[in-house]
Amino acid sequence: MSKKIITNVWSRRDVLKASAATTAITGAPLFFSRHAYGADFLNNPGDSGVVTLGFNVPQSGAYADEGADELRAYKLAVKHLNGEGDGGMMNTMQPSELKGNGILGKKVEYVTGDTQTKSDAARASAKRMIEKDGVVMVTGGSSSGVAVAVQGLCQDAGIIFMAGLTHSNDTTGKDKKANGFRHFFNAYMSGAALGPVLEKNYGNDRRAYHLTADYTWGWTQEESIIASTEAIGWTTVEKVKTPVGAGDFSQYITPVLNSGADTLILNHYGKDMINSLTQAIQFGLKDKQVNGKNFEIVVPLYSRLMAQGAGENVKGIFGSTNWHWSLSDAGSQAFVKSFGQEYGFPPSQAAHTCYVQTLLYADACERAGTFEPCEVVSALEGHKFDGLGNGPTEYRAGDHQCFKDVLVVKGKENPSSQFDLLEVVEVTPRAQVEYPVDHPMFAGGDLGTCNNGA
């Protein structure tokens, strides 16, 4: 009769079974509660009591004033997120998980960089913020060239990019990235909003002459405005590309006089717009009569800072803008009050979009319960919100573009104060400026998949 020997020594099979069981038991919570903990990711603040955001704005160069206003807005947003000040639009944002105790209980700190409105400088400062300062999100910029460059860098690095002022269709079109989000409106939307207003005011038999800044933003704006004006029956006489920063545009303006055109469309922004508009007025275009009609000038993308630079020349000229401080909704009023009390003057549209982007990022982190980029992307995609100055808004999942109402504005004839330069003539509803993700003007890009840098 054999005798069974019982020992306490584990067999190889026992060890394998135990290992599998341990893995299953310890791994299961991570799978089921990944929203709470998440996998590791680049610049995870971990147990630290602070989280750092990167504000990458033009602090020198032609857009330094706009960059300074963006930075003011970011500082105000940080203040509000940390529970200081009056809370600004945190009080009006709907829905909101923001509590005024930082983000996910961590105090918000920030570092700044100077984009110089140059793609290479902007990428270098964003890289420094990511690698040296350990930021979880990069935001800012006043140019589409910069936005596209920094967005690409953030995608490759595995960091969220919340774009500042960028109006080119390409930012959420052919150059869109999974890690990048744009709150600002785009050139297509400007065209769609302006078209009906131009038809109403100038009729449907016009001959338009385009002067266009020769880079990504100018090209997409020209394409968008031509599409919308030709849709209302206008003819495009000529499309002329002008070098960025040309200064003197006289050699591009004089051919307009003999072209038979009765409308000049200036696809210029910033200093170029100020100079080209000023010089077009000097050449008497606004006093001209062509084809039995008064000659008109249109500036599709406006900002208050530009209007200040162009002075009296903006009077009566139509354009579009993402936001204006004179809006009467609760969100806009709260922001203007907060900003005005802090700095003594109203915010620009660049300041508004940057402030909103910071709150939206913070809220997404709160809803995701983590700073993990891919979780934040999921929280932002398709997110619908209100109370941030543009009415009901949605971050479309397909291209990470915000869809909301667009403002058509006109240079005021009789400004009452130094800030009162533009008047809102129409709030174009979101439905009118919406387009499918695969619209030809936005085709050719791929959102790709989110990268968390791990």
Add this chain to the structure above:
Amino acid sequence: MDALILQLLNGLDKGGAYALIALGLTLVFGTLGVVNFAHGAIFMIGAFCAVTLRKILTISTQVRDESITLFEAYKEVPILEAKYPVVGSIIVDYSVPLAIIAAIPVMLALGLLMERGLIRHFYKRPHADQILVTFGLAIICQEIIRHYFGANPIPQAAPAIVAGSANIGAFLGLGDNVVYPWWRLIYLLFSFIVIAGVFAFLQFTTFGMVVRAGMQDREMVGLLGIDIQRRFTIVFGLASVVAGLAGVMYTPILPPDYHMGMDFLVLSFVVVVVGGMGSLGGAVLAGFLLGILQSFASMNEIKSIVPGIDQIIIYLVAVVVLLVRPRGLMGRKGVMED
């Protein structure tokens, strides 16, 4: 025909600005042997003399705008115009021409200060050192202006009487499409007068004769017991005044900002090189020539044949001129060839 006349005027106008800046650059180089990269900044500071004078003339009392309650907004009421409604508004209207009078002593003092305070220490240093130090000086000037005036261009209006356009077409019997802004025509005339004035000063005064002699042979003039250095210092001041006045008069054409000098500087250096280093006549000739070529190259008919030609024409011409005439159009032998 209409288009050609307009582009010719554009070219002359642009050329006038290039020639005025290049003239100052050449004067400084020809006398002191310094490649002055701060010369564009002097043009910009001249423009800001006009901005400053207008700011002074329009110092305002601020009346609270009660209609805006979210923050403190004010209506600006200029004190001068409030106290003397007629005379005050005329003075403010003519602030740009008046700035010429104000800018002359300011720019002269600035030029002398720059030369005595910094640049004279670099006369015997290599050109690379001179370029570095003057470029650094230009950046410092720019940043000071940006600090006080911001980065946004500041619009300056021409006097109301010349704010519109002249109907040149009607005058020449060419129809109503040949119109040109009065102020640009005034700028063109102004540049001719200043250029003629500088040449006359150098040609017909004893001071000018000594300076020209010094430009030819500095050592010989020194041996004759003339303090040529002191005269060259004054020439630096004169070059500053010319650039500064060019800047003042340009403000109604191009709203000034802190970077405008740098935009002109690069082109003006090309003008100096094409004209011939150290040649005053060459600088003026090349200024107008390149201005006109740049304007014609921007015509749609030309751009449809050679796309982008408007952006490279100046450099293309510079390459061709330097290949055919290595010393530039009117360059002298021995200048910058040691």
